[in-house]
Amino acid sequence: MKIQKNPKKPLIYYILVSVMVVMVLNAFVFPLIMEQKVSQVDYGTFLKQIEQGKVDSVEIQDNQIGYTVLDGSGREKVYVTGKMDDPDLVNRLYDANVKFTKVVPKEASPFLKFILAWILPLVIFIAVGQFLMRKMAGKMGGGANAMTFGKSKAKVYVEAQTGKTFADVAGQEEAKEALQEIVDFLHNPKKYQEIGANIPKGALLVGPPGTGKTLLAKAVAGESKVPFFSISGSEFVEMFVGMGAARVRDLFKQAQEKAPCIVFIDEIDTIGKSRTSGGPSGNDEREQTLNQLLTEMDGFDADKGVVILAATNRPETLDKALLRPGRFDRRVPVELPDLLGREQVLKVHAQKVKMADDVDFNAIARATSGASGADLANMINEGALRAVKMGRKEVNQSDLEESVEVVLAGYQRKNSVISMKDKLTISYHEIGHALVAAKQSHSAPVHKITIIPRTSGALGYTMQVEEGEKVLMSKEEALDKITTFMGGRAAEEVIFNRVTSGASNDIEQATKIARSMVTRFGMSEEFDMMALETVNNPYLGGDTSLLVSSETAAKIDDEVLKIIKTCHQKAIQILEDNKPKLHELTKYLLEKETITGEEFMTILEAKESN
Numbered sequence: 001m002k003i004q005k006n007p008k009k010p011l012i013y014y015i016l017v018s019v020m021v022v023m024v025l026n027a028f029v030f031p032l033i034m035e036q037k038v039s040q041v042d043y044g045t046f047l048k049q050i051e052q053g054k055v056d057s058v059e060i061q062d063n064q065i066g067y068t069v070l071d072g073s074g075r076e077k078v079y080v081t082g083k084m085d086d087p088d089l090v091n092r093l094y095d096a097n098v099k100f101t102k103v104v105p106k107e108a109s110p111f112l113k114f115i116l117a118w119i120l121p122l123v124i125f126i127a128v129g130q131f132l133m134r135k136m137a138g139k140m141g142g143g144a145n146a147m148t149f150g151k152s153k154a155k156v157y158v159e160a161q162t163g164k165t166f167a168d169v170a171g172q173e174e175a176k177e178a179l180q181e182i183v184d185f186l187h188n189p190k191k192y193q194e195i196g197a198n199i200p201k202g203a204l205l206v207g208p209p210g211t212g213k214t215l216l217a218k219a220v221a222g223e224s225k226v227p228f229f230s231i232s233g234s235e236f237v238e239m240f241v242g243m244g245a246a247r248v249r250d251l252f253k254q255a256q257e258k259a260p261c262i263v264f265i266d267e268i269d270t271i272g273k274s275r276t277s278g279g280p281s282g283n284d285e286r287e288q289t290l291n292q293l294l295t296e297m298d299g300f301d302a303d304k305g306v307v308i309l310a311a312t313n314r315p316e317t318l319d320k321a322l323l324r325p326g327r328f329d330r331r332v333p334v335e336l337p338d339l340l341g342r343e344q345v346l347k348v349h350a351q352k353v354k355m356a357d358d359v360d361f362n363a364i365a366r367a368t369s370g371a372s373g374a375d376l377a378n379m380i381n382e383g384a385l386r387a388v389k390m391g392r393k394e395v396n397q398s399d400l401e402e403s404v405e406v407v408l409a410g411y412q413r414k415n416s417v418i419s420m421k422d423k424l425t426i427s428y429h430e431i432g433h434a435l436v437a438a439k440q441s442h443s444a445p446v447h448k449i450t451i452i453p454r455t456s457g458a459l460g461y462t463m464q465v466e467e468g469e470k471v472l473m474s475k476e477e478a479l480d481k482i483t484t485f486m487g488g489r490a491a492e493e494v495i496f497n498r499v500t501s502g503a504s505n506d507i508e509q510a511t512k513i514a515r516s517m518v519t520r521f522g523m524s525e526e527f528d529m530m531a532l533e534t535v536n537n538p539y540l541g542g543d544t545s546l547l548v549s550s551e552t553a554a555k556i557d558d559e560v561l562k563i564i565k566t567c568h569q570k571a572i573q574i575l576e577d578n579k580p581k582l583h584e585l586t587k588y589l590l591e592k593e594t595i596t597g598e599e600f601m602t603i604l605e606a607k608e609s610n
Contacts, residue, residue, distance in 0.1 A: 038078045046081045058100040164218040170348040171341025178332045186224040200329035202308035206315040207334035208539045210374030213311035217264040227261040233270030244289030252296040260305025268310040274319045297327045313539045339469035349380040356396040379403045410455030426460045427590045432491025433462040442480040450594040475523045482567040485510035490571035514563040
């Protein structure tokens with residue numbers, strides 16, 4: 001994968017640095033090194049060495065005398081002594097047959113003085129300034145210096161080097177089919193041009209986090225074998241007004257130079273929010289960036305082969321001008337995978353892991369309803385980590401089943417200390433869920449029951465797994481779900497005649513379903529099919545807001561409470577009718593701590609047959 005790098009510095013930059021280093025060495029370092037080899041002596045010692053014939057050569061300077069002496073091995077030693085008023089010195093040197101000379105000092109070159117006094121400080125000042133500017137630019141999101149603030153920070157992946165194709169994307173067949181036309185156009189644009197068809201300028205990938213929107217964009221580029229520009233929406237937004245718009249211009253300029261190519265803007269809602277929802281400010285940096293993006297998308301010809309892909313989790317917040325025909329013409333949903341899709345995703349990610357032959361991906365897929373592609377990839381990795389921890393060379397079914405629970409409920413808290421009284425309460429609570437579910441005709445089969453606490457805060461849980469994929473939920477199924485959630489608290493009431501805080505999550509989940517039945521699903525006789533609530537953000541949490549008056553809201557609360565009370569009483573009645581089975585199953589769970597759905601049903605049915 002090749003990424004476009006910052007341009008190299010000019011040659012003159014390195015030349016100036018080299019000259020400065022040499023000058024510093026000549027001016028300061030080398031003289032210090034030379035000085036370390038020179039010994040200083042008094043004038044009398046100098047005269048005595050002349051008389052002894054040890055002095056080889058002498059240099060007479062204005063303020064000192066330098067001379068060399070040959071030692072016994074013939075090596076030279078350099079000495080320096082102060083200059084004295086000695087008229088006979090020349091005669092002494094001549095009589096001793098010593099080579100001597102007088103050094104006339106030369107004035108330093110005016111050019112060298114100019115360089116040392118003006119050029120060198122200026123170069124140092126510029127170098128320090130460049131360093132500080134680079135540091136400031138890095139903290140503010142800029143480039144190497146102030147002149148690169150307007151440059152696009154898009155990563156450019158050249159031909160076919162995204163490393164991804166449609167074979168790497170599983171569980172998104174409809175999205176791949178919608179994007180296949182773009183790939184075909186980039187391969188064969190003439191057949192579209194001959195018939196007069198215009199390829200969409202842009203395609204917007206929308207869906208929950210972790211479903212593979214970015215992966216799909218890279219796969220389109222990999223299939224098309226064209227350059228791929230990748231940038232996040234947040235990289236356009238800067239603290240300097242106008243920098244985001246400048247980067248948009250630079251990005252599209254680069255894209256047109258490399259056409260045909262694909263430009264991918266991730267999290268486009270960062271810069272593409274509706275201009276009417278931003279308050280009174282109508283000329284801020286974000287809006288200027290959006291306006292420039294709209295202008296650039298109108299200004300280029302799609303026939304040249306520049307295709308814009310964008311991804312977002314919040315399509316409802318995007319500006320209407322961004323979604324009109326001629327800009328992002330096509331909206332491609334990238335939803336959570338269904339049962340078949342989850343199984344395919346698991347198999348794709350399992351290709352890189354050593355798996356046992358008996359692994360049942362369909363069973364794992366059924367146990368992970370609502371999981372995204374990223375969640376499934378994490379489950380495969382967690383399974384591999386557990387296999388290594390257990391000392392195995394390959395991943396088996398138990399590793400994957402445990403990894404599902406790790407992702408959904410957290411790791412086991414094996415060292416958690418729970419009193420026997422609380423442990424008994426938790427056991428009755430979980431068996432209450434399972435028993436109520438088993439005694440209803442519209443509940444999913446029980447898959448596993450455990451009272452081992454998890455790091456998510458759960459003290460135990462009952463896992464139910466549907467036999468197949470369900471896309472609709474009937475009123476009877478919704479009521480049975482609520483009743484099952486009520487089963488834990490109902491068991492505490494039936495056995496201990498008291499309640500605990502252990503049902504807090506059950507209450508929350510049951511209330512959500514009951515409220516949805518009234519406000520969104522039209523499952524209430526009181527309100528019939530009246531729309532009472534709307535979902536604001538379906539892909540990020542599903543926050544809702546009421547569409548009714550306060551009086552109607554109070555009636556909604558009464559209706560929700562009525563549903564919850566009815567289901568609560570039903571759960572209590574089921575457990576009262578099956579109290580012996582409740583005791584038997586709880587005793588078994590307390591002993592084993594974790595039991596399978598098969599063990600649960602075997603004990604339940606055996607008890608019934610007696």
